[in-house]
Amino acid sequence: MSTTAEPVPTGTGVWLHGVTAEVVPATLAGLTGIAGTPARAVPGAGLVAVVSDAPLAEYGEEALRRNLEDLGWLERAARAHHAVVDALSRSGTVVPARLATVHRDDDRVTRVLRERRDELAGTLARLTGREEWGVKGYLVPGAPPRAEERAGEGGSGAAYLRRRRAQLTAREEGQRLAAEAAAAVHAALAGYAAAARRHAPQDRRLSGAPTAMVLNGAYLVDRDRLDGFAVLVRELTGRHPELRLEPTGPWPPYSFVAGPEAEPAWA
């Protein structure tokens, strides 16, 4: 018998969506988890983990490696995970789990809740009454220096090179100004928010945006100060015509679950 291939795992793992202080049955009723399985609560140490069952043939380690390379699979998983986390964050405070956090069984989940109780409770306290908003900033291409372009028209190689250099300089100058504006916008929003961080700018092939992204910020905002945040975004839009600002949200506080000590871009 030559059974050299890895056996396909059978059985079921437990996919973690997030941790809350408490969850009312009505929130979970009808809520679908990662594999079309129902979201359910696993209590422990005064906290509640919200999980759903995940067949290991699809969500075990080997299968995950393969499936995470498949955009269609990745999108379905991300949206299924988000649907549960989003529902939890709309009815209370949740510490979201990263995508693809799978435990062997409920006992393991309970043990994690016990072992990390203080840290999780501290994070829940920090997130209570707050929500995450994203603000993306895109470069607005500036007008090229018209005078220089006209001076170089109609011509010789030297004129072409002069014109080309002026264009490149203008583009570099535009990018430098946009980067400075992005830093200024982020600093202003971070100063208003309870916490802030910058994600890496999105690749244009992924975002589909016509111009480069220079700011991909996330801001944790007190719910009772949201109006002021919106006003500030509007003010910054007027103050920085070199950027096009695009808010997204509200998000569950995905970007703010790591402790401050592990957060280099904190505020």
Next chain:
Amino acid sequence: MGVTSLAPSSADDPLDYRPVALVDLLDRVLATGVVITGDITLAIADVDLVRISLRALVASVGALAPPPLAVQP
């Protein structure tokens, strides 16, 4: 430009429902949100997971539109 209204992007109001952009979601569910490492996905946590997934994304998007530049030697 109506860029500054903090409109709900999800299920607060079913009439206003707009699905979140996948790329914005992946920024968050892959690059952040880790507090608990599951015992099954231990080996692909952190950087590996992000790199694998974004490679998948870029490859898929690249298949739809020709890349802007030829592959570097």
